[in-house]
Amino acid sequence: MNDGADNSQNEAEGGDGVANPGHGAVDEYRAGFVTFVGRPNVGKSTLTNALVGEKIVITSPKPQTTRRAVRGIVHRPGGQLIIIDTPGMHRPRTLLGERLNDIVQQTLAEVDVVAFCVPADEPIGPGDRFIAAQLDEAPRAKQVALVTKAEAVPKERVGDQLLAVSELREWDLIVPVSALGDIQLDTLVRELIALMPVSPPLYPTDTLTEETFEQRAAELIREAALRDAREELPHSIAVTIDEVVLLDDGVTREVYASIVVERDSQKGIVIGRAAERLKGIRQRAQRELTAIAHAPVSLSLHVKVAKEWQRDPKQLGRLGF
Numbered sequence: 001m002n003d004g005a006d007n008s009q010n011e012a013e014g015g016d017g018v019a020n021p022g023h024g025a026v027d028e029y030r031a032g033f034v035t036f037v038g039r040p041n042v043g044k045s046t047l048t049n050a051l052v053g054e055k056i057v058i059t060s061p062k063p064q065t066t067r068r069a070v071r072g073i074v075h076r077p078g079g080q081l082i083i084i085d086t087p088g089m090h091r092p093r094t095l096l097g098e099r100l101n102d103i104v105q106q107t108l109a110e111v112d113v114v115a116f117c118v119p120a121d122e123p124i125g126p127g128d129r130f131i132a133a134q135l136d137e138a139p140r141a142k143q144v145a146l147v148t149k150a151e152a153v154p155k156e157r158v159g160d161q162l163l164a165v166s167e168l169r170e171w172d173l174i175v176p177v178s179a180l181g182d183i184q185l186d187t188l189v190r191e192l193i194a195l196m197p198v199s200p201p202l203y204p205t206d207t208l209t210e211e212t213f214e215q216r217a218a219e220l221i222r223e224a225a226l227r228d229a230r231e232e233l234p235h236s237i238a239v240t241i242d243e244v245v246l247l248d249d250g251v252t253r254e255v256y257a258s259i260v261v262e263r264d265s266q267k268g269i270v271i272g273r274a275a276e277r278l279k280g281i282r283q284r285a286q287r288e289l290t291a292i293a294h295a296p297v298s299l300s301l302h303v304k305v306a307k308e309w310q311r312d313p314k315q316l317g318r319l320g321f
């Protein structure tokens, strides 16, 4: 990947003489912003990670996992894609829900391409139509439709879904993809870059994300805590990183973090009998943190209650929303 990225830098810096005979040549360096929108759970975060090639965004089978607009960066010799991962769009029920929808609206106004995702394995419903209609809020952006999870159904069903999507509105491009089945991912990157404006690279070619270690760590801990969370608990979990200490060896980090829930009863659930549950969360998260730090990490976890934080503006602010 690095080789390709370095070439891209050179090619971009090579300027007119290298790539552009002067009439919109296809090999001009292009760079810009794309966002994946769609109902919760359609595979937006998984696709982001697959395209970037590293775990940038946490994923989970529970809807509404994504809460932040995260940038993952994909580098190719001919260009750069900056992916803004948005929370799933839905009708807001809490203040958190409203803030999440605000992030989506703001993102739509700023990107070059909006990629609307529908899964191949579920019929298009009112939720999808609601979101497709919202794309009018992004008049500047090119509009692309992706049929995700294409490996999960027979080819004919993918074809039917492509047809159904094409009837929703005008698209600049429609592509079936599968993040887990590695279907058409390279094609998608190529096509998306082709839709971007001609531009020099917007990020250094060795950068995969703008997120800090602390931000990624908090998300990975939340992912670990979500794994066996049931019922209403997933929405009630937030994570704060309280302190990161770099030890004298210059590489090992001690991370002190809190899992925040809304009620005392939830605290008990997260900790589990004889603290077994919390121990499992800590071990899983510590493995993930070690992977992104490329160095040893020792994680300490605390569970705290912040009463009804999803509805309390002050608490939301404190938790970074």
Ligand SMILES: Nc1nc2c(ncn2[C@@H]2O[C@H](COP(=O)(O)OP(=O)(O)OP(=O)(O)O)[C@@H](O)[C@H]2O)c(=O)[nH]1
Pocket: 038, 039, 040, 041, 042, 043, 044, 045, 046, 047, 058, 059, 060, 061, 062, 063, 064, 065, 066, 086, 087, 088, 148, 149, 150, 151, 152, 177, 178, 179, 180, 181
């Ligand atoms: N079969 C199949 N499942 C997938 C694919 N991509 C994602 N999934 C699964 O779909 C579920 C949701 O994936 P996410 O990537 O978290 O979905 P999302 O759209 O980002 O969800 P929110 O964060 O809730 O908006 C997870 O269980 C994934 O493993 C795919 O290509 N094929």
